[in-house]
Amino acid sequence: MTRPYAGQTEAAMRDAVSIAVDHAVGLGADGVTAGARAGGGLRIVVRDGIADTALRDSHQSLWLTVFRGGRSGSASSSALDAGSIRRAADEAFAIAGHVGSDPMAGLADPDTLALDGPMPPMLAPSGLDASALRDMAVGGEALARSCPAPAGVDLRVTEAGAASSDTVTALATSAGFCRSAATSIHRRWAMVLAQGPDSAVQDVGQTSDRRFDALDDAATVAAGAVARAVARLGGRRIPGRAAPVLFDARIAATLVEDIVGALSGGPQHRRASFLLDTLDRPVAPVHLDLTEDPFEPWGMASGGFDGEGVAGRARSIIAGGVVQGYLLATASARRLGMRSTGNADGPWNLRLASNAPGGDAAAMRGLLHTGLVVTQLLGGATDPVSGTWTRAVEGLWVENGVVIHPVADITLGGTMRDMMAGIVAVGDDVYRNGAIRCGSILVETMHIGGSS
Structure with missing residues (x-):
């Protein structure tokens, strides 16, 4: 070697x-x-x-x-x-x-x-x-x-x-x-x-x-x-409105990070999660699955054990839109009356997928039809308790599936529960961002803050 x-x-x-x-x-x-x-x-x-x-x-x-x-x-x-x-x-x-x-x-x-x-x-x-x-x-x-x-x-x-x-x-x-x-x-x-x-x-x-x-x-x-x-180049503001939003595959992982954070042991036992007590409950459409695999060969978040010596396992976090499990270390598991899931260091390799029709980036713009493609997140935050999601963003305005012009100097807002419920499709244009593999995510509607 x-x-x-x-x-x-x-x-x-x-x-x-x-x-x-x-x-x-x-x-x-x-x-x-x-x-x-x-x-x-x-x-x-x-x-x-x-x-x-x-x-x-x-x-x-x-x-x-x-x-x-x-x-x-x-x-x-x-x-x-x-x-x-x-x-x-x-x-x-x-x-x-x-x-x-x-x-x-x-x-x-x-x-x-x-x-x-x-x-x-x-x-x-x-x-x-x-x-x-x-x-x-x-x-x-x-x-x-x-x-x-x-x-x-x-x-x-x-x-x-x-x-x-x-x-x-x-x-x-x-x-x-x-x-x-x-x-x-x-x-x-x-x-x-x-x-x-x-x-x-x-x-x-x-x-x-x-x-x-x-x-x-x-x-x-x-x-x-x-x-x-x-x-x-040449990005400009658009009037404020409610519209469909397509998160580019390169940044879609940020939504998965918010979901996984809310399903982790710390926020759950502190009662500070927008997905509080959702085990075995639906939180997303039936076509949506989120899986975890610690043993993926060459995975960027693979491993045989976590920082406490506990192994993870290949499993569904969300299946058919229903929460199947939390991400737990030993102490948080004990506080919840559960057992460690081997996540003392965070999630293993994750993949968000959908069995709803999606396709490549062009096909996803076609599904968007008319709305905003988000390509950059420039600032803002997610409230971990309420799930309120607000960001300054840049992107592309699309009409009839065709890019019309770049967009800049706007904000985008919603709540994570509404955004999750409104996921229409996940694209085949999968991008790996650290532990997370995810295609572009199409959300039915969000509020765009732009020019008056």
Whole structure:
């Protein structure tokens, strides 16, 4: 195997967390969880054919939580020698004697631990040195420069880059859990400034994957950056109205993030969720499904266990519009009278899909017929309790399925419950944004705040 950038082996990381656990147990801890991470990589940014930034990154850290008489204390160390690890354990043990008691805190239940079980492939080192990454970035910049510009538009490549990194992690608990994992992430990108007669817009094309050879090619990345920048030129306000809205696949994941956040254990037990107590209840149309898969080979959010040593499982979060399960860590699960779902670190790989007719981006604009395609979210927020959703946005105005002109300087508003209920279709134009795969999302109607 090509040598990874991470400077530590999995065995060395397992040894480090085992030292932390053993020492804390020797001090009298009731329970201990220790995690460690070491990683490294290269990042090259070029401008005008010259390397502007060349960063060689290397990092390592260890952290642990000690449970003692219903109390917990945490500490960390950036050094992984035995002495530093033991000092961190001493600190965590001491801190645990001075905090309030929490009866729900503690190690994961022993029968939930992933003591063995599947570990999806996630490590694929590129083996590229700085020179190779620089050549890759320079080539990407050249391809972006070669993209044709529409009449009256000047194109300038403001940045192009490439990056590759590897990470090794380990986790151990005093319940006998000790496992490790290794991952890789590779990226290439290009940023393009489009200058028109009365406006200038910058946009980016990018691709990321755990396998270097699975990245989009440089020509695709460059063409995407140019197309998106040019499409936004000359954006103007439109009159305020209620209209159908199509969320571009590149930003549709933000809606999924809001849904998943509302179905997570913390907001549920704090009674601070717009999807409160919705288990086994319909929250979306019957054609909508949201699934989770921790074991997807090379998935960007794959893993054999979470930060408590609990495995996730391939499952439906929403099936046929009905909530099938929450995303729970051990403490939140206990507060809800449930069991951990292995989501102490958040969601695993998610996919939002629909069995309603959708299609590619052009087909989705046809379904939209007349309305707004949202391509940029510029500010605003979702109220986690009420679900009120308000954003400043940019996009495209579409009539009869045809783009008429770009739109800027408008706001978009609604509530998440209404937006979820109003999902008409999810496109086949699937885009992966971190843990989330999702096509464009067509919502029946939302309120557009524009010119009077």
